[in-house]
Amino acid sequence: MTKTTFKIYLTIFVSAFLFACSKNDDAPAETTETTAKFNVFLVDTNKVKSCNSDGTNIKLITQISQGTSKSTYISDMSANPERTKIAYLVRKGDFPNYSTELRIVDFNGNNDKLLVAINDNAAIPGSVKFASGGLVYYNYSIGSSVKFYSIKDDATVNTVKFSHKFEDISNDGRYLLRFSFSLDASKTPIQVLDLSGDGGAGSNKFSKNLDVQLRSMKISSDGFKVAGIYRDGTTVKLLIADVNTGTIEEKTLASNVTNTFGSLFVSFAPDNKTLICTIGGDASKTYIYSLETGTSTSFSNTNKDIVKVYGF
Structure with a gap:
């Protein structure tokens, strides 16, 4: 190999190496990263919605029919720690037939399903907490009596807890x-x-x-x-x-x-x-x-x- 040929190969190799390094340095700039630390969700009577942190771009996640008396409302909701699902408590129905339901739905609005139905006109929904391990805590009251349960998000192992009326749980x-x-x-x-x-x-x-x-x-x-x-x-x-x-x-x-x-x-x-x-x-x-x-x-x-x- 002549010196001239060697210089040509060396130039090609160095150029290719520098080009590769340049592409690697530029790669992160091509990745779009979100600056949001959390997602904003809101209760609008009988609807769950999401929006940006400035209130724009409102999207409907799920809703429960209001019925003729328009008395359906969501009392509380909570997301699992993985931030993929939402559990919510809703009171629904028309006079004189009401029920309280614990439901879960995916963040994108898919797979809204019933976990628990409390078919008692006097039941008033309270708080809900979607905790680790797929465990959902919820409570409701009937008169002066408070009911506190936990249930798995696959609708198994519905366990009676205590008579505490909670606002939130870690x-x-x-x-x-x-x-x-x-x-x-x-x-x-x-x-x-x-x-x-x-x-x-x-x-x-x-x-x-x-x-x-x-x-x-x-x-x-x-x-x-x-x-x-x-x-x-x-x-x-x-x-x-x-x-x-x-x-x-x-x-x-x-x-x-x-x-x-x-x-x-x-x-x-x-x-x-x-x-x-x-x-x-x-x-x-x-x-x-x-x-x-x-x-x-x-x-x-x-x-x-x-x-x-x-x-x-």
Whole structure:
């Protein structure tokens, strides 16, 4: 091989090598990555919908027929930790025949199916939690009696739990958040039970008798934080409790809320650092609140019937 031929081969080899390196360096730029940390889902009376974090691009996930009396409504919903399925509780029917159903549906709206039907006119649906291992916790009330069950998402092993009326449960099913009882209507006693204690009946992990009237509260997926929301005049505030230390912080979510509003709702995003808060009323609005920065973004909901928005 002559020196000239060798130089030609060397030039071709180096060029090919540099081209390959260039392509490898450029490859990540060709990959579209989402910046969203969670998906936004909302309850619109008898419908489950999804939307972007600014309230746009609303899509119908599933809905239950309203019937002639239009009394069907979804009380609560929860996503599994894998964020592929949603469990929801719905009261449906027409007077005088009502029923309460626990159902699950895929994130994309496919495979909506019935898990449990409670065929009792007096049954009022409560809260639901889709926990790890395909386990769904749910409760409902009949008069003063509270029914608390767990069931697998394949509709097997429907187990009676306790008489606790829960607001939320951690992903591992260990920590249960509930409102306690108080004779003072101006206060809100809250409690986190450790269900691994007291032989499975639950031992006290955290409890506070708050000097405000919480309208809604949820526990973080790891069970370490509790977030509550309440009204103070025309200001809507948040309470953030550390379950392990017992400390509580107060945050202002929105000031000068002049519209007529009644319902307030809060939920945790999967990162446990973001809250999704809904102020209902004649001008329903949702806030995405960062616990790290203390700042929020917001969007107006499309109608006043949207009073519960979630981050899954």
